[in-house]
Amino acid sequence: MCDTCGCNITKGNQHLLTGDGKLSRVHEGTTAVSVLRGLLSENDHQAAHNREHFDRRGILAINLMSSPGSGKTALLEASIDALGDRYGIAVIEGDLETENDAERIRARGVRAVQIATGTACHLDAHMVHDAVHDLDLDGIDLVFIENVGNLVCPASFDLGQHRNVTLLSVTEGDDKPAKYPVMFRAADAVVLSKIDLLPVMDDFEPSRAERCLRDLASRAPVLRVAARKQADLGSWLTWLENEIASHRKRLEAGQTIRPAIQPDGMRLHSGG
Amino acid sequence: MHELSVCQGMLRQVGAIAADHEARAVTGITVRIGPLSGVEPELLAQAFPIASAGTVADGADLIIETLPVRVHCETCGEDSDAAINRLLCGSCGDYHTRLISGDELLLASVEMDTEREPARA
Numbered sequence: 168m169c170d171t172c173g174c175n176i177t178k179g180n181q182h183l184l185t186g187d188g189k190l191s192r193v194h195e196g197t198t199a200v201s202v203l204r205g206l207l208s209e210n211d212h213q214a215a216h217n218r219e220h221f222d223r224r225g226i227l228a229i230n231l232m233s234s235p236g237s238g239k240t241a242l243l244e245a246s247i248d249a250l251g252d253r254y255g256i257a258v259i260e261g262d263l264e265t266e267n268d269a270e271r272i273r274a275r276g277v278r279a280v281q282i283a284t285g286t287a288c289h290l291d292a293h294m295v296h297d298a299v300h301d302l303d304l305d306g307i308d309l310v311f312i313e314n315v316g317n318l319v320c321p322a323s324f325d326l327g328q329h330r331n332v333t334l335l336s337v338t339e340g341d342d343k344p345a346k347y348p349v350m351f352r353a354a355d356a357v358v359l360s361k362i363d364l365l366p367v368m369d370d371f372e373p374s375r376a377e378r379c380l381r382d383l384a385s386r387a388p389v390l391r392v393a394a395r396k397q398a399d400l401g402s403w404l405t406w407l408e409n410e411i412a413s414h415r416k417r418l419e420a421g422q423t424i425r426p427a428i429q430p431d432g433m434r435l436h437s438g439g
Numbered sequence: 440m441h442e443l444s445v446c447q448g449m450l451r452q453v454g455a456i457a458a459d460h461e462a463r464a465v466t467g468i469t470v471r472i473g474p475l476s477g478v479e480p481e482l483l484a485q486a487f488p489i490a491s492a493g494t495v496a497d498g499a500d501l502i503i504e505t506l507p508v509r510v511h512c513e514t515c516g517e518d519s520d521a522a523i524n525r526l527l528c529g530s531c532g533d534y535h536t537r538l539i540s541g542d543e544l545l546l547a548s549v550e551m552d553t554e555r556e557p558a559r560a
Contacts, residue, residue, distance in 0.1 A: 197553060198550070199467075199550040202547065205544055348524040349476070352526075
């Protein structure tokens with residue numbers, strides 16, 4: 168066997184080379200160390216720091232994820248209009264380019280910072296950290312992080328938020344949870360948006376979308392909203408207010424919470 | 440397509456481990472990846488030579504162990520294999536399951552050349 172380039176390591180034999188495999192011995196002068204650490208541990212370290220920062224100020228941070236155009240900014244506008252007089256709200260916006268979304272939020276009288284990612288398809292904990300430093304958090308109860316519109320990458324990066332919300336608009340396919348399982352598994356709540364369009368979107372079946380979500384062993388509530396019409400916001404606003412209240416109780420008890428994102432699983436399995 | 444940034448994060452960790460061991464070079468890196476981690480093994484393998492060029496791990500073998508998707512059922516207590524978008528109990532069909540394998544994104548081990556340079560005359 169060639170020990171220098173690994174040219175004949177295949178799926179069939181690599182178990183022999185790793186762990187307790189009989190070929191896992193190393194040459195004199197080489198050292199093998201077992202580490203079992205998350206590949207994203209640098210990001211996760213920063214995310215934990217961000218979460219502490221929010222917790223110290225009594226803030227609940229929510230990460231909004233979806234494909235582009237599913238109505239994240241419209242949901243924020245409607246939420247600000249409904250809750251802005253009772254809660255201090257701030258927004259971190261992530262897009263590849265433009266200040267457009269931040270300007271829409273600022274027009275509602277709310278502080279907003281735009282992160283222009285350039286070509287990056289997701290936000291990471293370091294970008295959010297920098298944005299938080301540009302945001303005055305005095306008097307803020309709730310921070311929304313509007314992630315880059317993308318149903319793939321944002322699910323893999325912890326930002327320091329407490330909750331993940333994934334939007335699915337009825338103008339998309341109702342089988343999106345089956346097609347993008349990593350994203351929908353990361354959701355603490357799924358918002359079914361643009362439900363006022365359901366009468367004309369006769370191929371979108373909400374019950375089918377929910378079944379695809381349950382197939383992922385998800386217990387996340389499915390909340391129906393029509394944000395641009397400022398209608399049917401009840402279940403979403405109730406969920407949000409309950410989350411703010413439970414987070415305050417957690418903080419009083421000296422606890423915090425992480426969203427339903429990958430590293431939870433990683434911690435569970437890292438010993439095995 | 441975030442495998443390049445995942446790879447760069449991994450190489451920063453590998454670099455720190457190599458520095459701790461005063462290694463001359465990293466010769467092998469083993470990672471464990473589950474299908475539900477959101478990272479594609481083949482794309483990670485393609486990103487590795489690009490991300491590792493000029494680092495202590497330049498030329499190292501990247502061994503990727505992929506793991507099966509398995510769930511534990513909280514209703515009937517059975518463990519079973521599952522598909523990436525169908526995490527139901529294979530025994531009773533319930534959706535109250537917990538993933539026990541399949542979303543890992545782990546740096547498992549690093550092999551390094553730690554032999555000292557021969558002393559010059």
